[in-house]
Amino acid sequence: MTDVPNQDRKTIRNDRPSSTHSPVVVDTPPQRVHDAGDLLRALVSLILGLLVTLAAVYLRGTAAGVESDMRQAGHAMDWLMDVPTNFLQQIVTVTVVLAVLIHLLVNREWLQSITAPLAMFVGYSLVLIISNLIVSTRNTTLIASFNPQNAFGSTVLLPDIYAGLAAFLSAAGPRRLRSTVKWGWNALYAVAVIMIIISSNSVSGVLVSLLLGRIAGMVIRYIVGTQNKGAWGEAVAQAVASIGIDLTELTRVDATLDKDGQPIPCLNDDLIEASRIYRAKDASGTRYTVSVMDGQLHTAGYLMQLWQWIKLSGVSMRRDRSAMDSMQHHMAILFELRDLDLSALHPYGLTESAESSILVFYDDTHLTSIEPDLLDADQARQLMDFLARANSRGYTHRRITPNTLATDNEGHAVIAGWENSDSASSSANIALDRVQLLSLIAASLGVEETVRIALESWGKDTLIALMPFIQMVAIPSQTQALPGWNRQVMSDLRARLRSLAPPESVETTDQVTLSRFSLRSFLALVLLVIAVVVIFTQFNLQQVIQAVRNANPWMAGLSFLLGSFSWVGGAITLGVLVDKKKRNIPGIFLSQVASSFTSVSxxxxxxxxxxxxxxxxxxxxxxxxxTAIMSAVVAVQFATTFVLLIVIGLFTGRNTLSGMIPTNTLVIVIGVVAIVAALAMAIPYTRRLIMDKLMPIVASYARHLFDILTQPRQLALAASGSVVQSAALGMSFWAALMAFGCRTNIFETTFVFLLANTLGSAVPTPGGLGAIEAVLFSAFRLAGVPSGVAISATLVFRVANYWLRIPLGALAMRWLGRHNLI
Incomplete structure (x- = not known):
């Protein structure tokens, strides 16, 4: 939900004479809500559909047993066999659709009256498409898992009634608000049970069809939005009256919108997410701030809490399942902070109406945000003292970000936004709070100044105890988006705190594991899965064994050693471009070894x-x-390979180059890119987006890249490393040919190898798998190498420089991960 600008909104006013029951109310009409819970339900349905499919295929006996049990239990209903199944399905479908549509039309819900039938059509289409796709696979096991056993008459793979009605009812819902939708679901479930009992449909077919419809309906419902069932206008005034406030005025406050048009949390109600704010006054002239949180919009906040709970290990996280739970806890924390004489908003009370929770504040405390770049040392000290006071009683904030920094009525710096906070917190949660504040201030004032202030406020022992918690996963994304932030801040902060500790304690202090799930661990898992799939699907073991068995073992071993020497060349190229202070020789070398593992995926x-x-x-x-250094490495390697091809080609007389470059393909690709770029620049919106967002990044990147590539000494050394890398791989293939008694010119072999390997690597398969083998075999066969030798040498080379490198790369990746270098 977003608030529309003041000049566009239609106000709902009640200008009757003021009384206990008739305040002057100025509010906007209710807006449709895009509930994140709808997307979550669609995702859950997708996962369940995949699990049902896997169970139907790989647990066929169990699925058949479930169906058999249901049929045995349904013997008492044998009379249903005489009921025409088509008639039963049609009568239920027509009845449910008519009942729900009449309900929607009577309630003047025009949009859902249109989208619900459209969702039904999408459900029918989706189940038809999926059925055809399954049949087109010609996988008898998969098809049999959805086909009903002992079915009579005409049967379908996935029955469409369940998908169509499930999509219709999901788009027309939610069921808790409409009785016709609720009874529609009950009728659909009853039909499903009957159809399974009489063997007309299979359990797996029914479930997958239902879930497909559920996915379609939920996605459409999210896109279109649902009516806001929260309290608005008069309903808010009446709810506030129930806790003893006789309002005379209630006025909606327009929200400030971000660049995406979403409301930005406001300090007026202590940064409550997705709330609506009202200014209010009672008969005695006392002013209040009224914050309204709709239950339909709380889902996004709950999912964020759930994600933090999943992501972080060793620290507790709140999970408020309802808006009322969140509001109640928030109010309690604010009361407790005020009891500690800490400046915080002053709650009056809490009430609820319809699906909204309403928190009322006295309008006697006003907070003003602090811009991080304007933060001074005195304010930083006040913020640290504020947090230390709260932490001393076990209260932790859990999400200290730049927008939580504020000043109160007296100009004292305070921390706001205690919606996700908690009490009785563990030492790990307290440490996390302090690390978040420390890193935020360091991004504004610098590490040295921040640590100096922290020593005065928190003390040396407290700072030393924070060392194991100085991790990127602890820092909110809003802090990382600050202009003064970069990863070096964390490294400098960690080093500065380490300098405070005695040397013996530094050696014995281990980093606390905070991240249960990270991008690195996810990528490692994905790479491992892809590697396993590639190995078991592409590795022709019998063919490889035959090739290796016929090879000279000494020359095959030399091929592996020469190929491994290419890691040294890659390490030289990268290491030269890294600053001396950051040059870790073992880490640089093992990063090249680790690349052998990523090449499999x-x-x-x-x-x-x-x-x-x-x-x-x-x-x-x-x-x-x-990115600039990485690009410089790629540019040097590409340029070196190109120069080597030209030089070796000139001196060896090879004209293979002109016959192997796919000119037409290259021209087509260049032309397509040019057309796309021209179209993007011709459209005003995309042109502004490119010029305002993309070009500054490209200019900064290009400047860094130019600085790197215009240093002759570094460039020469980097190029020499690339020459070593290319030469080592070329000589490795030469040794593979020698393993089968094929004596060739080492320079010509290197030339043909570099050309073929470059072309094969352009194919976007894992590690060039398949493409490199095909191009190497074809190139050397054209160069005069016998076909049998060419294919055998290619296989030996790939074993030595691809398959055998995978476990070595995995070990290197593990070492780099343990030393926090990747």
Whole structure:
């Protein structure tokens, strides 16, 4: 829900004479709500659908047993066999659709009267498409898992009645608000049970069809939105009257919108997410701030709390399942903070109406936000003292971000936004609070000044105890978005706190595990899964064994050693471009080894670039600089390979180059890119987006890249490393040919290998798998190598420089992860 600008809103006014029951109310009409819970339900339905499909295929006996039990239990209903199934389905469908549509039309819900039937059509179409896709696979096991056993008459793979009605009822819902939708679901479930008992439909077919309809209906309901069932206008005034406030005025406050048009949380109600704020006055002239949170909009906040609970390990997180739970806890925390003589908003009371929770504040405390770049040392000290006072009684904030910094009536710096806070907090939660505030102030004042102030406020022992908690996962994204923030802040902060501790304690202090789930662990899991799939689906073990068995073992071993030497070349290229202070030789070398593991799940060239980028970020470089260095490495390697091809081609007389470059394809790609770029710049919106958002980033990146590539000494050393890398791989393939007694010119072999490997790597398969083998075999066969030798040498080379590298890369990745270098 978003508030419309003041000049566009239609006010709901009641200008009758003031009395206990008739205040002057100025409010906007209720807006439709895009409930994040609808998307969550669609996602859950998708997951359940996949699980049902897997169970139907791989637990076929169990699924058949469930169906058999249901049929045995339904023997008492044998009379149902005489009921025409088509008639039963049609009568239920027509009755449910008519009842729900009449209900919607009577209640003048025009939009849902249109979208519910459309959702039904989408449900029918979706189940038809999925059925055809399953049949087109010709997988008899998969098809049999959805086909009803002992079915009579005409049967379908996935019955469409369940998908159509499920989509219709989901889009027309929710069921708690409409009795016809509730009874429609009950009727649909009854039909499903009957159809399974009489063997007309299978359990798996019914469930998958229902879930497909549920997905379609929920997605459409989210896109269109549902009517807000919260309290508005007069209903808010009446709810406030129930807790003893005789209002004479109630006026809606327009929300400030962000760049995406969403309301920004306001200090007037202590930064309550997705709330509506009203100014109010009672008969005695006392003024209040009224904050209204709709239950339909609380889902997004609950999901955020749930995500924090899943992401963080070792710290407790609140999970308020309802808006009332959240409001009650928030009010209690504010009362407790005021009891500690800490400046916080002054709650009056809490009430609820319809699906809204309403928190009323006295209008006697006014908070003003502090801009992080204007924060001074005195304010930083006050913020630290404020947090220390709250933490001393076990109260923790849990989400200290730039917008929570404020000043009160007297100009004292305070921390606001206690909606997600908690009491009786553990030491880990307290440490997390302090790390969040410390890093926020450090991004504004610098690490040295921040630590100096923290020593005065918190003391040396407290700061030393924070060392294990100085981790990126603890820092909110809003803090990381500050202009003064970069990853080096965390490294400098950690180093500064380490300098305060005795050397012996630093050695024995282990980092606390805060992240239960991180992007790094997720990517590692994805890479492992892809690697396993690739190995078991693409690795032709019998063919490889035959090739290796016929090879000279000494030359095959030499091929592996020469190929491994390419890691040294890659490490030289990267290491030269890294600052001396950040140059970790073992880490740089092992990052090249680790790239062998990523190449099994990423296209050739992408894996090494990805590892280099992650390593540079962990080494303290900002995103722009890390990307510039990574791009410089790629540019040097590409340029070196191109020059080597030209030089070797000239001196060996090879004209293979002109015959192997796919000119037409290259021209087509360039033309498509040019057309897309021209269209993007021709459209005003995309042109402004590119010029305002993209070009500053590109300019900064290009500037860093130019600075790197215009240093002759570094460039020469980086190029030499790339020459070593290319030469090592070329010589490795030469040794693979020698393993089968094929003596070739080492320079010509390197030339053909570099050309073929470059072209094969352009195909976006994991590690160039399949493409590199095909191009190498074709290139060397064209160069005069016998077909049998060419394919055998290619297989030995790929075993030595691809498959055997995978476990070594995995070990290197693990070492880098343990040392926080990737």
């Amino acid at each position: 990423m296209p050739a060239g992408v894996g090494p670039a990805f590892v280099n980028l992650q390593y540079l970020r962990k080494s303290g470089y900002g995103n722009t600089m890390a």
